[in-house]
Amino acid sequence: MTQQDRRALVVGLGIAGIATAIGLRRAGWEPVVVERSPERRTGGYFVGIFPDGKTALADLGATDNLHVRNPVDGKDWTVSRSGRARPGAGFLDRPGGPYAVVRGDIEDALWRTLDDLGGAEVRFGTRPVGIEQTPDAARVRLLHEPTGAESVEEFALVVGADGVRSGVRRLAFGPDEDYLDQWAAIICAFELDEQVPGLGPEDGSIDARSRRAAWVFGFADRTPTALLTYRTQDVDAQFTRPPAETLREVYAGMDHPSVAHVLDQLEKAPHFLFDSVNQVKMPSWRSGRVVLVGDAAWCLNLYSGMGSSMAMRGGADLGQALREHPEDLHAALAAWEAGLRPTITGHQRRARLMQQLFVPSGPVAERVRAVVLAGLGAVGRLTNRKTARGAEAGGTPAGGAKATADAGAGR
Numbered sequence: 001m002t003q004q005d006r007r008a009l010v011v012g013l014g015i016a017g018i019a020t021a022i023g024l025r026r027a028g029w030e031p032v033v034v035e036r037s038p039e040r041r042t043g044g045y046f047v048g049i050f051p052d053g054k055t056a057l058a059d060l061g062a063t064d065n066l067h068v069r070n071p072v073d074g075k076d077w078t079v080s081r082s083g084r085a086r087p088g089a090g091f092l093d094r095p096g097g098p099y100a101v102v103r104g105d106i107e108d109a110l111w112r113t114l115d116d117l118g119g120a121e122v123r124f125g126t127r128p129v130g131i132e133q134t135p136d137a138a139r140v141r142l143l144h145e146p147t148g149a150e151s152v153e154e155f156a157l158v159v160g161a162d163g164v165r166s167g168v169r170r171l172a173f174g175p176d177e178d179y180l181d182q183w184a185a186i187i188c189a190f191e192l193d194e195q196v197p198g199l200g201p202e203d204g205s206i207d208a209r210s211r212r213a214a215w216v217f218g219f220a221d222r223t224p225t226a227l228l229t230y231r232t233q234d235v236d237a238q239f240t241r242p243p244a245e246t247l248r249e250v251y252a253g254m255d256h257p258s259v260a261h262v263l264d265q266l267e268k269a270p271h272f273l274f275d276s277v278n279q280v281k282m283p284s285w286r287s288g289r290v291v292l293v294g295d296a297a298w299c300l301n302l303y304s305g306m307g308s309s310m311a312m313r314g315g316a317d318l319g320q321a322l323r324e325h326p327e328d329l330h331a332a333l334a335a336w337e338a339g340l341r342p343t344i345t346g347h348q349r350r351a352r353l354m355q356q357l358f359v360p361s362g363p364v365a366e367r368v369r370a371v372v373l374a375g376l377g378a379v380g381r382l383t384n385r386k387t388a389r390g391a392e393a394g395g396t397p398a399g400g401a402k403a404t405a406d407a408g409a410g411r
């Protein structure tokens with residue numbers, strides 16, 4: 001293949017897009033990235049990076065660029081139905097626990113990693129409006145939104161990394177309705193300007209009732225983020241009024257101060273996400289020279305806790321497959337999809353169970369959840385105490401050294 005044969009269009013500068021650009025660069029390809037926003041995003045909602053995500057970050061060479069924000073002195077409080085707050089399961093301060101970051105931290109780490117590899121041409125305010133495939137290339141019509149100018153360019157490969165409502169998917173695979181699996185649930189996520197009164201600066205709180213829940217995620221070195229999520233049988237009706245109005249009605253009667261504070265803050269928030277919860281299910285993520293990665297291809301949704309991790313894994317593995325099949329693009333894409341699909345299917349299935357952790361489906365699920373988490377919390381606190389004693393005695397806590405260092409460093 002010539003260098004011209006290795007020019008790829010990546011649509012979307014989110015986690016999947018930047019990870020893909022890194023993978024392509026490593027495989028000797030030239031990525032050109034188009035992003036419909038006018039600039040790169042920063043900030044965003046809480047994201048936990050679990051072991052699969054840590055491995056993907058390492059495979060992309062991005063670990064050292066990630067700024068980790070696990071609370072050092074914070075507690076996560078679980079609010080009971082009576083309104084009493086108790087120490088929660090403490091997932092974030094366990095040895096080997098997930099990295100706590102906001103979405104923009106991951107994008108930033110990947111961006112800096114891509115930069116170290118020579119970067120990529122990035123065109124903001126730009127999106128594809130037509131894709132036509134010939135035997136030798138994908139011919140893409142690109143629209144520059146601010147000027148309305150259109151151009152046509154050929155690429156050897158087009159990667160749609162443009163999120164759950166992917167434009168590339170619509171152009172190359174078909175309408176959203178064919179692939180979006182709607183979950184009868186809503187999320188609202190945003191950055192709090194001020195911590196909940198009464199909580200420590202790094203504290204979080206969880207108030208998860210039957211069919212509605214309010215989460216606050218504390219960090220070491222920034223204000224918390226909030227997540228409101230609830231179940232509903234009528235998703236469309238949730239979008240007929242301003243979100244704050246809808247949410248005040250849904251959360252009426254949940255009187256804990258954290259919920260009231262989050263609702264008040266939402267009304268002042270400059271940016272927030274208010275959306276239905278979906279998964280994307282596709283029989284194939286590739287069509288000729290067009291391939292989808294991340295939420296565009298398989299959106300696992302927030303309940304899985306694995307969307308960012310798998311977006312990174314998708315980009316890393318695509319690069320790996322192109323390296324292993326340097327002369328045969330279609331063999332590379334087929335191998336990439338075959339390798340990744342079982343993992344993605346597993347995460348999509350587990351997300352249904354994980355949804356119960358975020359927002360129980362009814363009163364029985366609420367009670368079961370509380371009992372299970374109380375048990376896990378007790379075990380976690382015991383393990384943490386033992387680990388701390390081991391460390392004081394000079395031992396190395398199993399799997400804990402790196403997590404502890406990362407959590408404290410706020411890199």
Ligand SMILES: Cc1cc2nc3c(=O)[nH]c(=O)nc-3n(C[C@H](O)[C@H](O)[C@H](O)COP(=O)(O)OP(=O)(O)OC[C@H]3O[C@@H](n4cnc5c(N)ncnc54)[C@H](O)[C@@H]3O)c2cc1C
Pocket residue numbers: 011012013014015016017034035036037045046047048049053103126127128161162163164165166167168187189227273293294295296300301302305306307308309310311
């Ligand atoms: C509230 C919430 C909490 C979450 N928590 C976690 C968690 O704890 N752990 C975890 O691993 N995952 C979590 N996730 C999931 C994770 O954030 C996503 O899976 C991940 O960000 C997907 O990245 P992506 O790059 O595929 O898509 P996106 O982040 O949607 O990025 C798509 C990019 O493409 C651009 N774009 C869109 N359309 C076009 C177009 N037509 N042309 C050009 N550009 C376009 C967008 O502007 C955007 O920059 C959470 C998600 C939510 C909503």
